[in-house]
Amino acid sequence: MAAFFIAVWAAVLAACLAAVVRDPGPDLRHPAVAGSAAATVGWMLLAWAGMPAATRFARLAWTLGFLTLLAHIAIAFGVGHGWSHAAAVEHVREVGGYGEGIAVNYLFAAVWAVDVVWWWADPAGRARRPRWVGWAVHGFLAFVVLNATVVFGPAGRRVWYAAALGCLAGWAVTRRRTGAGP
16 A cells, blocks of 8 residues: 555656656746645645554655655745745745745744654654644644645635645544544
8 A cells, every 4th residue: 555655656746847847947836836735735634634543654644745845845946936045035025925934934844854754763752742742743734834825825726725624623623622632
C-alpha cells in the first residue's frame, strides 16, 4: 500500500514539474504552483484523518505532504518569484498586506519538518508528547493553511478547503471533548 501512495505522490510531482518545463514563464497563478499547493493540503488532510490511529499510513502521508510542501516552495519561488526573496516578500505585501509575514511560511515549514523528523526518529516519544504540544503544532499548521488558502488560493478551491478543514475541526473538537489528542 505504501508503494501505491508513493507512486501517486511521485506522479503528482512529476505532473507539476512537467507543467513547469512546458511553461517556465513567471506566473504566480501557474498550474504547477496551484497544483503543488493543492497536493500539499491533500496529503496533510489525509494524514490528519489517519493520525488518531497513528498508523504507518498517517506517518507516510504526513511525510509526503511535507516533501510536497518543499516542492511547492521551490516551484513558487522559481516560477512565481524568479528565485527572488524580495519578489516573494513584495507579493506577500501586495496580497496579504504585510510582506514580512512571509516568515510565517518559513516557520510553518520548520514546524512541520520538526514534527516529521520527530515521528520518524522517535515515534514512541512523539506519541507520548503532551497533548497540548500536538494541539499547538497541528492548530498552528491548520491556521496557516486556512489563511493561506483564503489569501493566496484560487477562489474555486476555497470552498473545498474550508469544508475539509471544517470537517476536521469538528472532528478535532469532538476528540478533544473525549480526551483524545492529535
